[in-house]
Amino acid sequence: MTTMESLIGLVNRIQRACTVLGDHGGADGALPTLWEALPSVAVVGGQSSGKSSVLESIVGRDFLPRGSGIVTRRPLVLQLHKTEDGQPEYAEFLHMPRRKFTDFSLVRKEIQDETDRMTGKSKQISPIPIHLSIYSPNVVNLTLIDLPGLTKVAVEGQPETIVEDIESMVRTYVEKPNCIILAISPANQDIATSDAIKLAREVDPTGDRTFGVVTKLDLMDKGTNALDVLEGRSYRLQHPWVGIVNRSQADINKNVDMMVARRREREYFSSSPEYSHLASKMGSEYLAKLLSRHLESVIKARIPSITSLINKSIDDLESELDHLGRPIAVDAGAQLYTILELCRAFDKIFKEHLDGGRPGGDRIYGVFDNQLPTALKKLPFDRHLSLQNVKKVVSQADGYQPHLIAPEQGYRRLIESSLSFFKGPAEASVDAVHFVLKELVRISIGETQELKRFPTLQAELAAASYQALEKFRDESKKTTLRLVEMESTYLTVDFFRKLPQEVEKAGNPATNTPAADRYSEGHFRRIASNVSSYIGMVSETLRLSVPKAVVHCQVREAKRNLLNHFYMLVGRKEAKQLSQMLDEDPALMERRLQLAKRLELYKSARDEIDSFQILIKADDFIQSSAAYYSNSAQNGTSDGACGYGSFGATLNDGDVSAASNLYRNGVGCGACYQVKCTNANYCSDNGVTIVITDSGASGSTDFILSQRAFAQMGQTTDAGASLLALGFVGIEYRRVSCNYPNKNITFKIDEASNPPNYIAFEIWYQQGNKDITAVQLCETVNLTCKLLSRSHGAVWTVVSPPSGDLSIRMLLSGGDDGDESWVVAANNIPQNWKSGDVYDSGVQVN
Template sequence: MDDLIPLVNKLQDVFNSIGNDQIDLPQIVVVGSQSSGKSSVLENLVARDFLPRGSGIVTRRPLILQLVNVPEGEEEYGEFLHHPGKKFTDFSEIRKGIEEDTARIAGGNKGISRDPINLKVYSPHVVNLTLVDLPGLTKIPVGDQPTDIERQTKDLILHYISKPNSVILAVSPANVDIVNSESLKLAKEVDPEGRRTIGILTKLDLMDAGTNALDILTGRVYHLKLGFIGVVNRSQQDIITSKPITVSLNQERVFFQGHSAYKHISSRCGTTYLAKQLNHILLSHIRERLPDIKAKLNSLIGQTRQELQSFGEPPMEGIEHRGSLVLRLLTRYSADFNSAVDGTSPTITTRELCGGARIYYIFNSIFGAALDSIDPCADLSSQDIRTAIRNSTGPRPSLFVPEMAFDLLVKPQISRLEPPSVRCVELAYEELMKICNGVASRELQKYPKLYARVIEVVSTLLRERLDPTAAYVQSLISIQQAYINTNHPDFIHEVQSGPPSSSISSSTSRVNHGRSDGADARRRKRLGGSRGRQDHEGEGTTSAASASRHTKSADPAAGIGSTVSGAKEGGGESNFMDYFFGSGKSERFSTQSTIPPQATYAGSGIPGSGKDAPAGFLTPPTLAQTHLGGSESAAHVSGAGPLRFGDPMATAMMTEREEMETQLIRSLIGTYFGIVRKNIQDMVPKVVMHLLVDHVKEGLQTRLVASLYRESVFEELLQEDESITAERQRCQSMMEVYNRAFQIISEAV
């Protein structure tokens, strides 16, 4: 039992030597407000005057005081941990040393610090104890004290007394009502049942005449399991006159034995009884907590060993060892990179998508949504479509919607697929860069230069593959624009439900043939021959019937064969494709497509031009006469007003035929764009995987070895991070401390 306190002191020395307080060692923590007499209590226990004194807050750093009992006749001295091996036999020098070290750490502005001062006192007049003296509780900052001095002091005290292995020595002056004791109030916060709190009542000799603290000392006012002990300290006058503490202790004993209220409990009062009681309490507390301390040490040893292993061993000397290490690190990095892409890494997170799963998400969600959001006819107005149709026919009227107009309109729309496709490549590249920076093992990160070079090599490889991949994706768009395949099976299926596009071409030739037959019939009619009229009717009917047999209407489901209102003949509505191909409608087109002779340039001298108009003006036909579907007579043209040169399509209303043509073109564009979009959505991920992802995976290790496996750079690359070296040394020191502490406990128990 007597060896337990020295055992704890040894443990405390071991841990204090490295500034570690992870082990909660049993100790007595002294708490009290300023001027409560706690410093005098400590000096009485040591029987020496060694603590700083003065006005305001004097104790500004925790003082860990170890009292070591030595045999009678041996030298009495003190020793600071920060001055190892130096003995202070003059206790006034100890006081000076405490003041100097306090000012060095806490400064000279009366502020406090958590950094403790460790003092060990060897004396035959002390019992084995470990005490912690803390700054006194204060309410109002004085002088140049910090404005939050109360909070700082309270936080520091709570830091010590909150530890389960601490015994709280709550010092309260007897001449102040116990209910106002700040020390007991703080102790109750962390020890509400009073199991590890011992109360000290000071200044019993200063109580008013006729009063006493007997009820408090006997536990009838405030219950503590360890009870209350009353002491009488030296007065301020005694301190000023340097009255010996031994004399004061004799006066204290006389006071209790002669006081009418305390004489029957005098054996349980005074500093001598306090020292013995504290020694007994601390021994019991150490014996009770020692198994937990041993278990805690075992746990710390295991944790520190694992941490030390995580830093690995320093690189061995010799080219062969260094080369083997570099090759192993490069191989592991390549394997970790590929595992992260393939989704086979053992460190896969469950918080977010990463690696290959993120690339899949880019392909199917981000890229797919971007393509789906593109409007096939965005920024393509009906006026643009009509103008394209007119421009593609040149000076000739057109019977059918020209294919050149479709090509002209659909190519710019296809180009809208390029930005999201290129962005898909960039997003995949960025994700690979994240993988590049995130898969390095902790062992590789120990060598910052090697780690930086690995990242540089992989980043360079990724950048080398970025541009070719993006260029290939751009070429996919150019390929789609280069050849507009209207003979694509999916496109034909959408546009018509009959034979492929050759049927449409065949139908077109037959309808054109019907148109020329109709023109011959009109010439014969002008000659007045009734036979010519009959021939015209017969041939036109035969031609139209032939076109009808070889041409099918558009598929209604495709959205382009819908019935267009207003396209009537004889009061009946007609399907758009029938309007072009079926039921002899071509005869109607051919007979109404003549250009009025009145539409001549003014002042040209051409017969039939009418009155001369100013130069630069055109006397145009009406809109209906310039269109194939018009039916206005030439007489209306002669009365039409002049129209300035410019875009005659800008203000003209669309005819019924133009509306149908525009609708058809828009539907065809949407259908063809959908086919191209589907192809691009399928091809771009394949290109990215082949040219970027797989290429990097397959060539990564080869590139790393070729770039970094060189004997001339081994020494430079394998320079360990200084922080890693320091952490390894710290862990090694901690392992030595824990092992030594465990050995001390094992030998004592």
């Protein structure tokens, strides 16, 4: 088995694993999908386009359901495995892995039965694929996905949305950038109205991913042919069109052998006056080989990015599973340990909120810094110490005997009644902090990822925490009220002893005021003022002491002992009760199960790829064929599609080549490949390293080399001459790093440029094995950048380029690691750049 055959088998196995574990594309974002990253060939066509006949011709067996209306109602992933000559043919379904089908009429029946099992006997469709593997010496290694035929109207028995449903399903496949589109169109229909081509044009406007197939060539009206389509004049694709001659309905009814049908197809093309010159590139056998070779090259190119996706997805899945937690043990000891660990995780987050590691604890300070002072300022002391109320309280305190010197009892009653107002703000501060702590408990439980899967434990933990906080609140209220009561129980004597001294400093009131003044308004105003001053002093004291009491009794206790009572209760629980506490949210259990299955898929895929890494590295050549420029000089052409001009003919000492698939719409320009022919009589072991400078194909070749490069594959000069005489040879090739000693990346301003309104330039001498996929042109002063367009090949252009000296940034993608990185030229293009100038970037890629 060659490396490429192994790679196709590798993707086949990963696709089967995807289906078994529930990943069949069309992801809604809830889970990562590997299916959509895998290269595949999707077969697209309208009903009665000959799609089934093409597939059966490729397989060489009559095995697909037939009939009117929608026959294909589920995607059929058809995996073909080439076996040794003489080996028996058989088929296997993924859903019936232990049964080998040698009777292909039973394969047809099982496809129908399996479709009905999913969709019922109705004409509904389902996106869940059927996997069918066929092992035969008459096939090539290839994987095809047969999709429901596109239709324009719903017929009886079909839902009204069937047209949109089918197109939506087909789009989920063909919109993937790694999907190769096999667009089937009948020859007796105008290509402009082909459903398959219309859809392919929408999702692949450049035609890079589309292979066009024209069926029913033998049914065209007499005097007409499909040459305009097959030769790319009607609608041009990057890949060649292939014509197919299907079995007639009479042949199908007579069960004409598929091998006979293949032979008749070959005879039709070779004897046809219209198509004989294309006979080598027509027919189902050629199509199968063409697709197999292209799929191999796409898989080879995508392996690094697929590996990168798999590794990243494994990390993401394991990270989420760690957040959700692993399955719980069944023994009581392990369950108790789990509960205590979960409580500790919650307690840690709760303390982080209080200590400032997480937001929320600052709200407690807000109670002390804003709410409490504001409440103290709003107490109704003005009304309580009004002249009228002071007179009333003092008079009532004196009783029948008026006070002699100072109304001490009146003072005490006024102070005690005033101090009672402080109880309200004190209790409100306790309640406000209690509310904040309860809210922080709620938030902390929600932020404890490990708890999310246990709603019962969350509820019990919250209830226990709230109960503890209630206890702390009660104690805090008692403490703060004691602070207020202590102020009432013992007044600060020194404050009042200073009052007479202050009066004396102002003069002796006995010498200035009659005794009757002690009962005047001025007397009562002084009493109110003295009491107000004392209350102000107490207010300031309580403003400072209440927060200390609250923090001591509530915050400190919450940090130290929030879960002490809960721990005691949990320790007394029986095994059954512990198990009930660890009951999980069914949605989380389902999520963990899905993640575990997807993780199993990705790890399986990683193991599959890892098992082939040594083989891939040891034998990473791709089989193909090559021709050479027969009408050119020794070197390459000076008018190649990459836009290098005369430089392209001499680059790499003239060891250059045109490429077909590897041209990649210009992205492949400048890429280097080691190419060696396979004829042991003439070919050297190392072959030649060439650079892509042009686009072109000759027959089924991947390369059209310069004459010099073609001859360089020979063991000797004479062997090289013999190769040139052959003109067409089998080869194997692989991407290698370009190497230009003592050269930096260079920019050649194209002659078509028009300073300063339009600039176009080519990029020369890029080393390494990455592709330049984007280029930016930036002003060096204000760093304003413009993204350039790839005009063609290696030519990058922009209208109205930035002014001043210009800096060039290049995005390099692919390579061995599959990563992307920007490279910035060390040297700038000067402000006065001119057409034809060449500028050294000052940088090179290792």
